[in-house]
Amino acid sequence: xxxxxxxxxxxxxxxxxxxxxxxxxxxxxxxxxxxxxxxxxxxxxxxxxxxxxxxxxxxxxxxxxxxxxxxxxxxxxxxxxxxxxxxxxxxxxxxxxxxxxxxxxxxxxxxxxxxxxxxxxxxxxxxxxxxxxxxxxxxxxxxxxxxxxxxxxxxxxxxxxxxxxxxxxxxxxxxxxxxxxxxxxxxxxxxxxxxxxxxxxxxxxxxxxxxxxxxxxxxxxxxxxxxxxxxxxxxxxxxxxxxxxxxxxxxxxxxxxxxxxxxxxxxxxxxxxxxxxxxxxxxxxxxxxxxxxxxxxxxxx
Amino acid sequence: xxxxxxxxxxxxxxxxxxxxxxxxxxxxxxxxxxxxxxxxxxxxxxxxxxxxxxxxxxxxxxxxxxxxxxxxxxxxxxxxxxxxxxxxxxxxxxxxxxxxxxxxxxxxxxxxxxxxxxxxxxxxxxxxxxxxxxxxxxxxxxxxxxxxxxxxxxxxxxxxxxxxxxxxxxxxxxxxxxxxxxxxxxxxxxxxxxxxxxxxxxxxxxxxxxxxxxxxxxxxxxxxxxxxxxxxxxxxxxxxxxxxxxxxxxxxxxxxxxxxxxxxxxxxxxxxxxxxxxxxxxxxxxxxxxxxxxxxxxxxxxxxxxxxxxxxxxxxxxxxxxxxxxxxxxxxxx
Numbered sequence: 001x002x003x004x005x006x007x008x009x010x011x012x013x014x015x016x017x018x019x020x021x022x023x024x025x026x027x028x029x030x031x032x033x034x035x036x037x038x039x040x041x042x043x044x045x046x047x048x049x050x051x052x053x054x055x056x057x058x059x060x061x062x063x064x065x066x067x068x069x070x071x072x073x074x075x076x077x078x079x080x081x082x083x084x085x086x087x088x089x090x091x092x093x094x095x096x097x098x099x100x101x102x103x104x105x106x107x108x109x110x111x112x113x114x115x116x117x118x119x120x121x122x123x124x125x126x127x128x129x130x131x132x133x134x135x136x137x138x139x140x141x142x143x144x145x146x147x148x149x150x151x152x153x154x155x156x157x158x159x160x161x162x163x164x165x166x167x168x169x170x171x172x173x174x175x176x177x178x179x180x181x182x183x184x185x186x187x188x189x190x191x192x193x194x195x196x197x198x199x200x201x202x203x204x205x206x207x208x209x210x211x212x213x214x215x216x217x218x219x220x221x222x223x224x225x226x227x228x229x230x231x232x233x234x235x236x237x238x239x240x241x242x243x244x245x246x247x248x249x250x251x252x253x254x255x256x257x258x259x260x261x262x263x264x265x266x267x268x269x270x271x272x273x274x275x276x277x278x279x280x281x282x283x284x285x286x287x288x289x290x291x292x293x294x295x296x297x298x299x300x301x
Numbered sequence: 302x303x304x305x306x307x308x309x310x311x312x313x314x315x316x317x318x319x320x321x322x323x324x325x326x327x328x329x330x331x332x333x334x335x336x337x338x339x340x341x342x343x344x345x346x347x348x349x350x351x352x353x354x355x356x357x358x359x360x361x362x363x364x365x366x367x368x369x370x371x372x373x374x375x376x377x378x379x380x381x382x383x384x385x386x387x388x389x390x391x392x393x394x395x396x397x398x399x400x401x402x403x404x405x406x407x408x409x410x411x412x413x414x415x416x417x418x419x420x421x422x423x424x425x426x427x428x429x430x431x432x433x434x435x436x437x438x439x440x441x442x443x444x445x446x447x448x449x450x451x452x453x454x455x456x457x458x459x460x461x462x463x464x465x466x467x468x469x470x471x472x473x474x475x476x477x478x479x480x481x482x483x484x485x486x487x488x489x490x491x492x493x494x495x496x497x498x499x500x501x502x503x504x505x506x507x508x509x510x511x512x513x514x515x516x517x518x519x520x521x522x523x524x525x526x527x528x529x530x531x532x533x534x535x536x537x538x539x540x541x542x543x544x545x546x547x548x549x550x551x552x553x554x555x556x557x558x559x560x561x562x563x564x565x566x567x568x569x570x571x572x573x574x575x576x577x578x579x580x581x582x583x584x585x586x587x588x589x590x591x592x593x594x595x596x597x598x599x600x601x602x603x604x605x606x607x608x609x610x611x612x613x614x615x616x617x618x619x620x621x622x623x624x625x626x627x628x629x630x631x632x633x634x635x
Contacts, residue, residue: 034439041434045448047505052455054473055463067466070473112343119340126330131341138352140562140616144590145609146352148602149359151594156373172351179344204336233456235569240595251458255573258462265466272459283454284447287513 052276059269067265081270091271093246094253097163101238101249102231104167109174109227110182110220117182118208122194138176143236146172151240161243169237174230178223185219186212225286232279250275363392363607369600385603392607406608413565413585416500420567421560423504425553428511433545435512436519453509461573464502465489468574489575495583503570507563511556518552519545554627562616586612 029037058066061073062080085091119125120132150169151160159165189212197207213220235251242248245256254275257268331338365385373383396406435446452460467473468488475485486494522545530540571580571588577596584592586608594605 029437037434037437037439038441041431041439041445041449044431045445048449048451048509051460051463051467051505052451054467055459058466067469067473068471070476112347115340116344119337123334123337123340125334125337131345134348135344137617137620138348140566140613140620141352142566142587142590142609142612142616143568144587144594144605145359145613146355147591148594148606148609149355149362152362152372152602153355153358155375168351171347175344175347175351204340208340229456233458233569235458235572236591251456254458254462258465258576268462269466272462276455276459279456280451280454284450287450287454 055269055276056273058265059273061266064264064266081266082274085267085270085274089267089271090246090248090253091274094248094250097242097247098232098249098251100163101166101170102228104163105170105174105231106224106227108167109171109178110224112171113175113178113182113223114213114216114220115208116179118186118212120179121183121186122191123204135176135180139173139180141173147236147240150237154241160241161247163247165241166234166238166249169241170231170234174227177230178227181223181226182216182219185216185222189215222286225282229279229283359606360610362603363610364389365603366391367602369598369602372602392603393611396604396607396611408582409584409586409589412496412583413587416496416503416585417561417564419500420503420507420564421557423500424507424511424560424564425557427504427508429515429549431508431512432515432519435516449512450509452506453513457506457569458573460506461502461570464498464505465574468498489580492580492582495575495580499571499574499583502574503564503567506570507560511560514552514556515549518549522548558620558623561619565612565616 057070057073059081060077060079061067061070062076062078066073120128120135146169150165154160154165193211193215194207197211198204202210232249233251234249238249238252239255242252245253248256250271254268254271257264257271364387366388367383367385371383371385374381396402399405431449435442435449439445469475470487470489474488478485486497488494488498526544526548527540530544535543565585566587567585568587568591571583571585572591575583581592590605590608590612593601593608
């Protein structure tokens, strides 16, 4: 120890001559690290953006083979595809169908799921575990297991090619999912609120409807948004069960531009952009809550 | 065990009351829990009708030789009754061990396992990498985040078509590869490249979810743990290995399970990327089952449903093992 102190006193003037080397504080990076970070993130963002941007760009080219000569599009940018899609295809019909199916699923799904989400969040009862298992497992159902019997049942009932069939099918995944999501949200509402309600003489139903439900509005909104987006994106059942092309949802309608014989990529691209814009905006509004909801239900369950 | 005697009643506590009869137990249970049951009733009824009944019906179908030629159907005004017959477990026997079972089931099964493993591994690795980068203090972090979420935000059925244009024979990707003097594979025709393309597109679609979940996990790790590790002289790698990864365990186990289930059941990407009747070798079990039931004539309802039952069994067995494995590991850790 004593030698080191001696050393420093002896060499004290030296550091003044040598430029002071700045030590890095915690969490600081050198310029190289920052450049690498920016580079990596920029590259990843570019990859994430490219297919979407490409679709937007192609939608501005007037000819169906323009995707083969993308350079040519820049010289003849036009919105004519959008005009054609809106006026001469079933776009508005599809929009209506999608809206009916998605809103129907959302309303039924969230309404039915709300009380259950509360019950499994607050109460323990015989059959609790099996119910949680069922809720979890139904989310893991491959479409292959339900699509055949559903097709048979709905044929017998004469419900093929109706919105009801599609709403019912979407609910089979939306209901357990919303219940799971809402359980996660109800878990974050303090139990003391329920107790206060009970002390003041509310029944369990009263507590739920008067105290918890108003507090859970953000959670309900997330469940509703997510159900809506999932219902809009549903492909397999809609493709199989909707036969009349004026009843197609977007997911089916978009496929009609591309058949084995002919592919109208330009109209397809324009339609895709028209569909993607509102859904994407919608998604960004709720995505932050979505992730917490998705993982909270799982980790605490 | 000490036995306490209740002063008020003189009864010994700690003794078990005699077990009431079944009727009494049901009645007691009902009185005690009826509000809970009333609250879960809507979901139980809806799931019973929408999931339970079709499931039972589907299982029965797998024991028959139903197809679109012998099922009940209405042509014009004529109603034709179903004429399919009960054939026991023949469908399963045929799928698993029948002639050409390898080409029909096992090759798709192996490809599905590989597809799931590869996709989830890529999702997790890329998602974790990007989450770690986004977790740094950085200018423009919000912009990067919003851009990186884009593949999740845009509906999958839209982006798959976008990929399909890009992957087409002389599409954007091959033009780019050509400009770089690299080979230009036939993405949508050759089996190997079809599979490659499917994994690539699914990876592109699935990374954002992993990234956001893991980012949430990273943000919830206590920063004092890092300070303590640094005081003890842990290197960056050691901090990652012994602080970050354990801190992410809970989130990871959930998102990996979700990822496996979703990828295993991923229908949209393969169905839309290759169109209805092409790429038989790139079909995973779900899309293959769909092809059997709805993509061919006559439609083979029984076998398609049997594939569904097999798929669900695989997932159920896997999930229960996964949970058991998690539990055992947790106990070891504590």
